[in-house]
Amino acid sequence: MPAQFRRRRTLINKNGRMRKKIVIGNWKMNGSLSRNAELLGAIAAAALPEEAEVAVCPPFPYLQQCRDALQGTSVGWGAQDVSEHECGAFTGEVAVSMLLDLGCRYAIVGHSERRAMHGETDDLVARKAQVVLAAGLVPVVCVGETLEEREAGLTHAVVLRQLDAVLDLLGNQSTGIVLAYEPVWAIGTGKTATPSEAQAVHAQLRLRLVEVGAGDVPILYGGSVKPDNAGELFQSPDIDGGLIGGAALKSGDFLNIVAAV
Numbered sequence: 695m696p697a698q699f700r701r702r703r704t705l706i707n708k709n710g711r712m713r714k715k716i717v718i719g720n721w722k723m724n725g726s727l728s729r730n731a732e733l734l735g736a737i738a739a740a741a742l743p744e745e746a747e748v749a750v751c752p753p754f755p756y757l758q759q760c761r762d763a764l765q766g767t768s769v770g771w772g773a774q775d776v777s778e779h780e781c782g783a784f785t786g787e788v789a790v791s792m793l794l795d796l797g798c799r800y801a802i803v804g805h806s807e808r809r810a811m812h813g814e815t816d817d818l819v820a821r822k823a824q825v826v827l828a829a830g831l832v833p834v835v836c837v838g839e840t841l842e843e844r845e846a847g848l849t850h851a852v853v854l855r856q857l858d859a860v861l862d863l864l865g866n867q868s869t870g871i872v873l874a875y876e877p878v879w880a881i882g883t884g885k886t887a888t889p890s891e892a893q894a895v896h897a898q899l900r901l902r903l904v905e906v907g908a909g910d911v912p913i914l915y916g917g918s919v920k921p922d923n924a925g926e927l928f929q930s931p932d933i934d935g936g937l938i939g940g941a942a943l944k945s946g947d948f949l950n951i952v953a954a955v
């Protein structure tokens with residue numbers, strides 16, 4: 695089948711609509727009131743492409759600042775993590791109802807830094823996705839393999855295992871998630887998966903989503919996305935946008951990545 699038809703078939707769903715393009719900035723543990731004000735001011739003032747949904751995920755203490763700066767614009771905001779619990783004696787945790795109070799649209803769950811440094815398991819990530827969805831927010835579920843797993847030929851097995859934990863728990867509500875493929879070896883390293891490496895994994899994830907009737911779930915790519923590689927990555931048929939770390943901290947870079955969708 696000629697490439698342009700393959701591309702049409704995967705980008706356009708069975709109702710003839712394009713899947714949403716989404717770019718989300720994951721600020722990680724960076725920022726200050728004054729630096730954020732500059733960044734948010736530039737994002738709020740920018741003319742953003744209508745076909746893209748844009749959001750930023752600051753550290754928890756700055757969610758209110760994002761809300762103040764972005765309310766009334768098309769840019770959304772969200773959290774980098776959330777508790778699986780509703781409320782109570784969970785020191786240091788943040789409940790999804792609090793994210794709702796602060797006007798969040800998204801909550802990232804299962805980022806590889808949380809899986810690796812905080813021991814988050816596939817099951818915990820799935821439960822977090824479930825509470826986020828139940829609250830009416832969108833969980834951005836991260837999956838991705840380490841370098842050792844890739845070199846051992848386990849990439850597809852690992853990302854499908856991580857995805858399946860979420861799909862099994864959510865069942866037909868899986869249509870409400872956003873998925874992010876973030877190869878661990880590409881995060882913050884300056885090493886990006888090539889568009890064909892990323893597309894190969896996205897295509898596997900898409901197949902699984904289609905099997906469970908969730909083929910329209912946007913699949914973002916994350917891992918050293920920069921203005922100069924974003925365009926090529928976003929042209930791949932199953933890459934629906936990006937989860938951006940380092941480059942989301944500079945307004946020029948972030949906005950150029952948004953423009954690339």
Ligand code: PGA
Binds near residue numbers: 917939940
């Ligand atoms: P990076 O981070 O763009 O700095 O590689 C991406 C992420 O971890 O979400």
